[in-house]
Amino acid sequence: MKQDKPLQPDAAIFDMDGTLFETDTLLIPVHERVFRTLREEGLYSEETPSVDILLGCLGMLLEDIWRQVMPSSTEEARKRADELLLQYELEGLAAGEGSLYPHVEQTLRVLKARGVKLFIASNGLEHYVKGIAEHRGIASLFDGIYSAGEYGTRSKVDLVARLLEDHGLQSSHVWMVGDRSSDVEAGKRNGLVSIGCAYARYGEGSELCDADRLIHDFRQLVDER
Structure with missing residues (x-):
């Protein structure tokens, strides 16, 4: 696993549950x-x-x-x-239930201000994934919100591939940020920089071992914490 901070990307793709949202x-x-x-x-x-x-x-x-x-x-x-x-x-x-992880909104806004295009790719249902973004006030920050429920994909790999094609993104300049092995796989198989979120993993501890970098605080995406 590489630990060097990757250069600022042209775009960043985020998983939702366990990455942005404290499910x-x-x-x-x-x-x-x-x-x-x-x-x-x-x-x-x-x-x-x-x-x-x-x-x-x-x-x-x-x-x-x-x-x-x-x-x-x-x-x-x-x-x-x-x-x-x-x-x-x-x-x-x-009703106001459910929280984003600490510093998520602020960090996303910093990335957006720096010119990074932001996306969500989740295996969840469309209305659930978009509902979180809307109710927690971050929907407007994203250039696209993709879900398996909306696109009928069978894997995160396929969903991310669809997103990259739709937006004409060069894979080597894109981050895939997530907390599960499916996120790491989606990044690796699509040629992205894979960043594993180790702050609240819901799966096994070994799932992120192949990530290019681990973060323990969401702010590490924009600074050297």
Whole structure:
């Protein structure tokens, strides 16, 4: 893993959950509501799975997440869980629940002022990803917000490739910033500088071992902390 600070890029692509957004500040109360409703509707009869399982799956596609969280459930239950999760997340965001990580907005504004084009690439649902950006007041900072839910991509690699092509970006001058192995892979396979966010990783500690650089504070993207 390289630790030298990369030169300022022409563009930076950010994951959302675990990178910009402190997901557990929203997901913990939402998780309990989802399973309470599933039981009320007769679609799930087991105890509520640990929210840590769900948090550990962040970065995956939703259909893969539910196979991990509720492996013995029916397809009907998983589809309903999709609907409830989005509904309760958007309600929570509108009510002021959920926080960005410290210094995210300020750092994004510094990068924007320096002429860096900013993007989001997330494996989440379109309305969830855009809802976070809008409700937390950062949507206007981005030149594009891409999600697997909107573009129907099967991997973060494909989603980032689509973003790069759409905006005519030269890969060697772009950062991919994220907290999961899928973000590192998306950066590497698209020829980007891969920056791993080690401040609040929801996955395994080894996931970022192939990143070009690690940061432990979001401000490290603009200074030498």
